[in-house]
Amino acid sequence: MAQSSENSAGKKRRMKKKTKQRADDILTVAGQDIRPGEVRTIDFDLAPLYTHSELAVPIHVIRGKRPGPRLFVSAAIHGDEINGVEIIRRVLKDITPGKLRGDLIAIPVVNIYGFINHARYLPDGRDLNRSFPGSPKGSLSGRVAHSFLNEIIDLCTHGIDLHTGARHRSNLPQIRANLSDEETLNLARAFGVPVLLDAKLRDGSLRAAAVERNVPILLYEAGEALRFDEVCIRAGYRGVMNVMRSLGMLAKSRRKPPQEPMIAEQSNWVRAPASGIMRAVIPLGGQTRKGDVLGVIANPLGDWEVEVKAPAEGIVIGRTFLPLVYEGDALFHIAWYRKRSDALLEQVESWQNILDPNEPSDDQQGSGEPPIV
Numbered sequence: 220m221a222q223s224s225e226n227s228a229g230k231k232r233r234m235k236k237k238t239k240q241r242a243d244d245i246l247t248v249a250g251q252d253i254r255p256g257e258v259r260t261i262d263f264d265l266a267p268l269y270t271h272s273e274l275a276v277p278i279h280v281i282r283g284k285r286p287g288p289r290l291f292v293s294a295a296i297h298g299d300e301i302n303g304v305e306i307i308r309r310v311l312k313d314i315t316p317g318k319l320r321g322d323l324i325a326i327p328v329v330n331i332y333g334f335i336n337h338a339r340y341l342p343d344g345r346d347l348n349r350s351f352p353g354s355p356k357g358s359l360s361g362r363v364a365h366s367f368l369n370e371i372i373d374l375c376t377h378g379i380d381l382h383t384g385a386r387h388r389s390n391l392p393q394i395r396a397n398l399s400d401e402e403t404l405n406l407a408r409a410f411g412v413p414v415l416l417d418a419k420l421r422d423g424s425l426r427a428a429a430v431e432r433n434v435p436i437l438l439y440e441a442g443e444a445l446r447f448d449e450v451c452i453r454a455g456y457r458g459v460m461n462v463m464r465s466l467g468m469l470a471k472s473r474r475k476p477p478q479e480p481m482i483a484e485q486s487n488w489v490r491a492p493a494s495g496i497m498r499a500v501i502p503l504g505g506q507t508r509k510g511d512v513l514g515v516i517a518n519p520l521g522d523w524e525v526e527v528k529a530p531a532e533g534i535v536i537g538r539t540f541l542p543l544v545y546e547g548d549a550l551f552h553i554a555w556y557r558k559r560s561d562a563l564l565e566q567v568e569s570w571q572n573i574l575d576p577n578e579p580s581d582d583q584q585g586s587g588e589p590p591i592v
């Protein structure tokens with residue numbers, strides 16, 4: 220009951236935002252007034268560098284000529300997670316105010332400090348995605364979180380936050396969201412990747428802060444930090460466009476809708492049973508059965524080794540690519556399903572074929588540009 224009343228409160232709140240937009244038709248972002256049909260790039264000022272240089276996050280706002288939802292798409296909240304930056308570039312190339320109902324607010328580089336330094340965190344060593352809601356008098360991260368939340372996220376009715384795995388760790392494209400909320404679940408399905416995780420909210424995350432404000436939000440995870448991955452980028456581009464279509468912000472595609480994704484029961488990391496040098500033998504997207512060998516850890520002399528085994532049947536949705544491991548290191552992230560994973564494996568394979576980077580991209584995959592290899 221609590222859940223459904225929360226949902227209806229959320230809907231009312233979002234309706235109010237839309238009504239407000241129709242009443243005055245002016246959207247004010249970081250002090251700039253933007254009218255329907257306008258496109259604007261805004262410098263969102265943050266604390267300057269200690270070199271006297273100013274620093275600003277670039278924000279691109281596209282206001283549709285017709286009213287509708289207001290979606291934010293953000294990337295690089297972890298400054299070294301760059302697939303999302305390219306996803307947003309491709310999306311922005313394709314959206315014009317004439318095509319759009321409602322507004323798109325794109326923030327390709329939220330953690331601009333980390334992005335400049337190839338670093339996940341802010342210069343104060345904090346994780347921006349654990350610093351929400353933040354405070355104007357708090358740490359640097361807390362201040363960035365506070366102004367981003369209050370000046371950008373608060374304007375929006377829906378959101379998508381784009382992430383990748385950490386360094387040396389890659390994720391199979393997946394959506395993490397609060398799937399017990401019906402509207403969020405529908406958006407997650409519309410995104411169109413085969414793996415959905417009903418992920419717990421983490422304290423201090425942007426996702427938790429958005430949910431607190433009744434803004435349905437998806438978190439897209441794909442690929443590895445500091446690397447471009449064409450399949451992950453194509454899947455993300457398609458996903459953002461699919462969500463905009465499902466929200467009525469873009470005209471529906473005549474293509475058949477994406478395959479029905481499967482929701483994982485749970486997911487866990489398989490950790491290293493010992494320190495050593497690992498030879499992984501299962502790819503990302505591979506299927507495990509109970510007792511399967513996922514990798515072998517040996518010492519450099521080759522006179523000792525131990526197998527890393529799968530504790531149950533599932534699909535590898537994340538893994539390390541760094542063979543040098545300490546005992547306890549997270550090696551393989553496995554999603555477990557109630558149904559047998561064969562069906563999911565087939566889905567993952569056919570979906571990867573659609574996104575094959577050796578094939579030129581089409582309008583569903585991002586602007587017909589040559590694939591990044």
Ligand SMILES: [Zn+2]
Nearest residue numbers: 297300382383
């Ligand atoms: Zn991240």
